[in-house]
Amino acid sequence: MIIYNNEFLEIVEDNSKVYIQTIKKGYPLKKLDEVLRTYPRIKLTNFALLKRALETIDEKVEIGIWLPSLDIEVSKDKMSVSIIVYETLDAIRENKDQIISQIKDALSQNHIVHGINDIDLNKLVPGKASLIAQGTPPIPGEDAVIKYLEIPDRKPMIREDGKADYFDLNFIFEIKEGDWLGEKIPAKPGIDGKNVYGEIIPAPFGKDHQLKYDKNSAKEVEENEKIVLYATTGGVVEQRQGLISVNRHLPIDGDVGIETGNIKFDGSVTIRGTVMNGFSVVATGDISIEGIDGITGAKLIQSLEGDVFIKGGIFGVGETEVEAGGSIFVKHVNDAKLFAKKDIVIGSYSLGSYLVANSVLVDERKGKIIGGKAIAKNRIVTAIAGNHLERRTELIIESLSKHQAYEVIQEKASLLKATQEEIVQLTTKINLIGEYKQSLNRQQAAGLDQIKIEIEKKKEVAVQLDREIKELMYNLKNVGKEEITVKKEAHPGTYIQIGAKSSLLSNMTQGTFLLEFGELNV
Structure with missing residues (x-):
């Protein structure tokens, strides 16, 4: 079939291949290119031969292929079909009915049955893909929705004048048996989709x-298509290790002293009065001491897993030690030792005390740290450090380098892996022995019980190691971001240390101290 000819050349199609034959030399390559562009069905495969073909008379040179009038492309995911028409605009306009019929035949031959769009030939661009069919994507089901009882934040209330009220802290949040703790609206099924072949695409469940x-x-x-969470006991509601729980609560209306003796309790403790000189309170949960006079000379206040709140402050007289698995909230501290896994939050001042926490936060408007040491991993904040008598006051950030932190994490991860392997071995041992449980004598049965106890202990160790690794990973994000902020006055005699870098102030200053390019910016 002759596609094009003039006095210089002839372009023909033979068996879907396109050839050029030069009759007379002298036809410009640029003009030939313009001619070829008017035939969308010609697809050049060897442009380099064109110039040589124009200079060679009577030789038939293959230059490309003759494309079909139209082509259909189905996407890999079978969700869309594009049509490409290899005809000129004039040809499309002059043969509308024929083109539409060809498109419908092509769709039918390719078994395209779903999502076919109306054919608008006016929007077709020769040689360009046009969307002709589109599948219906599946709609994923709604995810399960979880709601929990909102536990008030343990933060000082901010009064209208902008000052923090450390006497009004929502600390112990008590509920009764049967109270609502949370609920779950289960995940829902989705709506199935369909591809262009009409095949069902299952929708993912939420x-x-x-x-x-x-x-x-x-x-x-289960209630009204929901799963509702209810308390099975009364007590203090808390979030511990990612779990909502209701812990036992011991309220003491008066003081802890001669009448009560030392307190040791598995749960949370609320003391309406104070803890007398020399007495101790140890609890697994939160400890709230609400007497406005605080505590004087108490020996030990220790929350193994929770927070400690002392409404009136601490007069330690060199004897008092306060420890918290969470945070410590106190109005003021005088001559005492405080250790918190999370934060120490002080409303007024710390005088001659030893403070160790992730962060030490003293009221930034009027708070003071005078004398003693404040040691943190993340940050220390206060309004005033030291005093006009230049009393030595140490503000220290003890931080690991990233390299050291990674080493500690790897060490604990190895220990965790070994512990988990031991648990598996012991569990396998129990399962094997369990098959002969009925024939065990008393001594063997006691040995079996001992293995079970050992497994539980190792599980506790594994949980603790996992918690420590996660804590280290979290702290690792803050490596290099440690800072000490003294908002108003850092007096001479104040010792600033971050990591291995330190400085003893000799002049009054203020601001945020941190490491810049490896050096302390004092």
Whole structure:
């Protein structure tokens, strides 16, 4: 079939291949290019031969292929179909009915049955893909929705004048048996989709989420297409290790002293009065001491897993030690030792005390740290450090380098892996022995019980190691961001240290102290 000819050349199609034959030399390559562009069905495969073909008379040179009038492309995911028409605009306009019929035939031959769009030939561009059919994507189901009882933040209330009220802290949040703790609206099924072949595409179910709670103090109940979480006991509601739980609560209306003796309690403790000189309170949960006079000379206030709140402050007289697995909130501290896994928050001042925490936060408007040491991993904030008598006051950030932190993490991870392997070995041993449980003598049965106890201990160790690794990973994000902020006055005699860099102030200053390019910016 002759596609094009003039006195210089002839372009023909033979068996879907395109050839050029020069009759007379002298036809410009640029003009030939313009001619070829008017034929969308010609696809050049060897442009380099064109110039040589124009200079060679009577030789038939293959230059490309003759494309079909139209072509269909189906996407890999079978969700869309494009049509490409290899005809000129004039040809499309002059043969509308024929083109539309060809498109429908092509769709039918390729078994395209779903999502076919109306064919608008006016929008077709020769040689360019145009969307002609589109599948219906599946709609994923709604994810499960989890809601929990909102536990008030343990933060000082901010009064209208902008000052913090450390006497009004929502600390112990008590509930009764049967109270609502949370609920889950289960994940829902989605709506199936369909590809261009009419094949069903299953919709993914919504993502499920589990209610996270302490099974010893809460239970799930199915109600009105929801799973509702209720307290199975009264007590203090808390979030511990990612679980909502209700812990036992010991309220003491008066003081801890001769009448009560030292307190040791598995749960949370609220003391309406004070803790007398020389007495101790140890609890697994939160400890709230609400007497406005605070405590004087108490020996030990220790929350193993929770927070400690002392409304009136601490007069330690060199004897008092306060420890918290969480944070410590106190109005003021005088001559005492405080250790917190999280933060120490002080409303007024710290005088001659030893403070160790992730962060030490003293009221930035009027708070003072005078004498003693404040040691933190992340940051220290106060309004005033030291005093006009130049009393030595140490503000220290003890931080690991990233290299050191990684080494500690790897060490703990190895220990965790070894502990988990030991648990698996012991569990396997129990399962093997369990097959002969009925024939065990008393001594063998006691040995089996001992293995079970050992497994539980190792599980506790594994949980603790996992918690420590996560804490180290979290702290690792803040490596290099440690800072000490003294908002108003850092007096001479104030010692500033971050990591291995330190400085003893000899002049009054203020501001935020941190490491810049490896050096302390004092």
